[in-house]
Amino acid sequence: MARPIWTGTLSFGLLNIPVKLMTGERRVDLSFRMLDSRNNAPIRYERVNAETGEEVPWKEIVKAFEYDKGSYVVLEESDIANASSDHKESVDIDSFVDIEAIGPEFFEKPYVLEPGKKAEKGYVLLREVLKRTGQAGVGRVVIRTREYLAAVVPKDDALMLLILRFAQELVDPADYKLPEGSLEKWKITTREIDMAKQLIESMSTEWKPEQYKDDFRERLSKVIEDRVKSKNIVRKPAADEDNLPADAATNVIDFADLLKRSLEKKGEKGSAKPAPAKKAAKKAGPAKKATTARKRTGRKSA
């Protein structure tokens, strides 16, 4: 099974339950690569300096906030670290609320909590008590570098961790133009209510999420399959890494040193000779010629 995002604890009051935070969703989007249509080479992104156009190495990249158009304040890693909570790999429940009280608009992303080693008993206890009381634990959870608001709710044999939106992230529907008031105000008759009820009842069914399929994705998969069959494909080139020479890792050698050695080699050959003399030397001196020739072939085979 999948690996946990983290292994830590679920805590409330003085109780701690070791848990593993597992992902609760599956990404099924088809992802695409971008190619250059002219030669089907994959397109690569470069991080370049907008002023100089030069590529920027990762180690030179800092984070900044644009507090005004074109004006930035650079944040240190430590600034960001300080701002995030010191909660580490834990779900800290600070209150229990009626699960019905949390509107569906708050739920953002599901995770599953798996009990840690020998933590099954505490896990089941919390799960069953939450079921009986209809309560959800609300608290904070740190995932990767960020802290989130989350609810712990029971579901069958599992404790689910549901990331909640903060209230400030939600738009108040009242911000929109909505029809206020009762049925009477809008002159809706009993007959109309009954008809609407009947219609809804006739369409009522049990909630079976498996019935709903992402049709677009399926159609797209089909198209891709057909394309592959019709051979409209771009072959993967042989991996460059495989044919690297053994001494490819020589990047660490100091360049000036290399150049010096290379120049010295030429010095031995006898440099500073004018071109015609070299030509003559080639004819006259077989030993010298041999060195040159060997060197050339050696390089070619590299």
Next chain:
Amino acid sequence: MATTPRLTSPDKVVFPDAEITKADVADYYRAVSRWMLPELVKRPLSLVRCPDGIAGSCFFQKHHADSLGEHVGSITLKEVAGQGEYLYVENLDGVLELVQMNSLEFHVWGSHIDDVDRPDRLVFDLDPDEGIEWNALKAAARDVRDRLAEVGLRSWVRLSGGKGVHVVAPIKVGPDWQQAKDFCEAFADSMVARAPERYIATASKAAREGLIFIDWLRNARGATSVTSWSLRARPGATVAMPLTWEELGRVRQAGAFDLHKALRRSRNLKRDPWHAMARVRQALPRDI
């Protein structure tokens, strides 16, 4: 200009695909002369001439002929066997006379006519094998720049107008061609030793698959490199274009500038992207 050299058959189409005529070529060289002449003048010069446009056959000419024009200079230089008359220009009139003789490309020596045996610049032509990504070539150019800087040589970059990129380092006049060539070969060999998965320093086509050829062979007596702002005798009328290193980051290919873009650039350019080169005094490294 006191006398504008005459131009015969101005309407002759030189670049059929780009619909560029001989008059357009002359106008082009006239327009960019401010930027082009400093590098071009008083260096032994070779030409690519295309009497029937680029659709016909073109030829490379390195020797002087009186028919080229009165403003085209002649200099006697020794050759491997004997000697030969080489040509050079001193001003725009010379260029236009060569255009009249259907010259499209201008290739210069790395030395001046008053001291032909002692180079004043090194040129590394980075020539990519098919399939080398442009970004890899740019990275290679920067790599050459950085390694040159490591041994004390500041360098400038030029799009060849073809496939490649030139990295050019001026040197203080002093060393002879053999010394310059030895340095350049050693330099290219060292680049290869450091990253054999990326570079090669031998011209062999067969061994070049997937590699960038660091052509150091231009740093020899008699060898030439296309001069900045020269048109290339190839479809699209591309131009060999000098850039600042910053500009290189924004360029998409070695033939990014055609005649029209080069003209626009020439009009808008505030100063020569290589302007600082003239002030640089740097010696060919001998003891590293």
